Amino acid sequence: MQDDRIEALIDAIENSTRREILRELTSFSSYATELSRLVGVSQQAINKHLFLLEKANLIHLVADSENGRKKIYIPSGFSSLIIDYSKNFFFVTKKDIYDDAENTPDLDEGSSLIDQLREVEGRIDSVTNERMKFLRLKDRIMERIHSR
Structure with a gap:
C-alpha cells in the first residue's frame, strides 16, 4: 500500500504543470478556470x-x-x-508531515515569524547535512558487505 501511494505521488509530481498547480494551491485555494489562467494551459489540460x-x-x-x-x-x-540513491542501495519513502503533529514545537511568541522561519530552515539544512553523512557511511558499510 505504501508503495502504491509513493508511486502515485511520484507520478503526480513528475509533471512540471502539476508541480506548478501545487505551488499555486499552496498559496491560495482556486478553481480550474483560474488555475488554467495562472499556469497557462488549457481548461481541458487543467482538468x-x-x-x-x-x-x-x-x-x-x-x-x-x-x-x-x-x-x-x-x-x-x-x-x-x-x-x-547510491552505488549500494536505493530506498524511497514517504513521510506524512502531520502524522506526529502533537510533537510539533510551539511558536516562539517573543520573536518574529521571519526569524523563526530562518531558524527552522537553518535547522532543516543542518539535519539534512547530518543525514547525508550517515547516508555516505551507510553506503560504505553496504559496499564492504557486498565485497565479502
Whole structure:
C-alpha cells in the first residue's frame, strides 16, 4: 500500500504543470478556470492534471463556489518524499508531515515569524547535512558487505 501511494505521488509530481498547480494551491485555494489562467494551459489540460493530483491525494475538492458552478480545490496529503540513491542501495519513502503533529514545537511568541522561519530552515539544512553523512557511511558499510 505504501508503495502504491509513493508511486502515485511520484507520478503526480513528475509533471512540471502539476508541480506548478501545487505551488499555486499552496498559496491560495482556486478553481480550474483560474488555475488554467495562472499556469497557462488549457481548461481541458487543467482538468486532467487536477484529476491526477486528486487521485494521488495531493489536492481535494472542498466545495462548490457560491453559485455552485465552480469547484474549489485545496492542497492535501502533505508529505515529505525521501529518495536515497547510491552505488549500494536505493530506498524511497514517504513521510506524512502531520502524522506526529502533537510533537510539533510551539511558536516562539517573543520573536518574529521571519526569524523563526530562518531558524527552522537553518535547522532543516543542518539535519539534512547530518543525514547525508550517515547516508555516505551507510553506503560504505553496504559496499564492504557486498565485497565479502
